[in-house]
Amino acid sequence: MASPRHRGSPQDLNTCLPRILLLLALLVTSAHGIVSSLEECLVLRSAEGSTVSCYSVPRFPSPLPDDTVHLSVEFSNLTELPPRALQTCKRLRELHLSSNRLRELPQQLLAPVRGLQVLDLTHNELRGLPPELFHYSAALRTLVLRDNQLQDARVTWLWGLRSLEHLDLAKNRLRALPRGFLISLTYLSTLDLGHNLLETLPHGLLLGPSRLQRLHLEGNRLRRLGLGTFGPQPFLRVLFLNDNQLTEVVDSTFWNLRELDMLDLSNNSLSSIPPRLFASLGRPARDMQDGFDLSHNPWVCNEDLRDLYRWLQDNKHKMFSKNDTRCAGPEALKGRRLLDVVDLESL
Known part of the structure; x- marks a missing residue:
């Protein structure tokens, strides 16, 4: 099986598709004279409200239509936002501010838009968040903070996000997470902490979310997974480590x-694992539908791997990168495929 890292993510497509369709709609309606201008922006009016799209603009658009429900101000060089930037947009549901140079956000920025459901701040220069930024954001379901410069996570960052389902903090500079960081995110289903600088995870990190389905921790500096790292997560299906x-x-x-259903432990420094680590995963308990990857670890193929070898034989039909899952020792077995070391069965 091919590695899961090389497969396209349907979630990525689902995220991009509405934006692509929106741009196409704007182009078509502009050709028919339906779109009016708001300085350098495009405004698409409908019965549900106005969609305002601004790209490569020198300043935040103002004034905005009172019925704005979708606002995109992206691919510009904005370094700051007016504190009352959204004062007239009380019906706003989606706010996209990606690919700017925002370094900080006004504390009361989101206070007027209490029905906001999507906030995208991808690829800015944010180093922190105001403690009460989301105080009035109980309706927010998707928060994307990917590719910023966030460093010292605070518990107060996420206060107020009672309905949040998708949280993306990937590609920042987070070195540690405080205890209780996710405690109020009961409905969280997707959490992406990949490609940060995390060396440890706090005990009980996932206390709070009870519906988590997808967890990304890849590309960090984690050295150990200890007792209580993940806690009871009865719905977790995908785990990237x-x-x-x-x-x-x-x-x-x-x-x-x-x-x-999917576990990726590839490209780590694991030489052995405890017996029965995978006892609740895969066969005979159940089939892992989306597979697993243990490749590019320095496995020492001795009696300590006997339990793993037997588990791999039962589940090899779901194993990614079989040819890259090899013994690093002892010397006599160095370079052998782990699946081919039949001597482990009799140890």
Whole structure:
């Protein structure tokens, strides 16, 4: 099976498709004279409200139509926003501010838009968030902060996000997460913390979210997964832990993840794992529908891997990168495919 990292994500397509369709609609309606201008922006009016799209503009658009429901101000060089930028947009549902140079956000920016459901701040220069930014954002479902410069996470960042389902904090500079960071995010289903600088995870990190289905932790500096790292997550289906520095995983790490369908532990520093680490995963308990990857680890193929070898034999039909899952030792077995070391069966 091909590695999961090389497969296209349907979620990425679903995120981009509405934006592409919107741009096409704007072009078509502009040709028919339906679109009016708001300085350098395009305004598409409909019975549901106005959609305002601004690209490569020198300043935040103003005044905005009172019935604005979708606002995009992207691919510009905005470094700041007026504190009352959204004062007239009380019906706003989506706000896209990606690919600017925003360094900070006004604390009361979102206060007027209490029905906001989507906020995209991808690819800016944010280093922190005001403590009460989301105080009035109980309706927000999607928050994208990917590719910023966020460093010192605070518990107060996420206060007020009672309906949040999708949180993307990937590609920042987060080194640690405080205890209780996610405690109020009961409805969270997707969490992306990939490609940060995390070296450890706080005990009980996932206390709070009870409906998590997808968790990204790849591309960090994690060295150990300890007791209570994930806690009971009965709906978690996808877990990315690849491209870290893991050398140790305690035996109970995955025991409460009984619905896990995809696990990526590739490109770490694992030489062995505890017996029965995967007892609740895959066969004979259940089939992992989307597969697993243990490749590019320095496995030492001795009696400590006997349990893993037997589990791999039962689940090899769901195994990615079989040819890259090899022994790093002992010397006599160095370079051999782990699946081919039949001597492990009799140890």
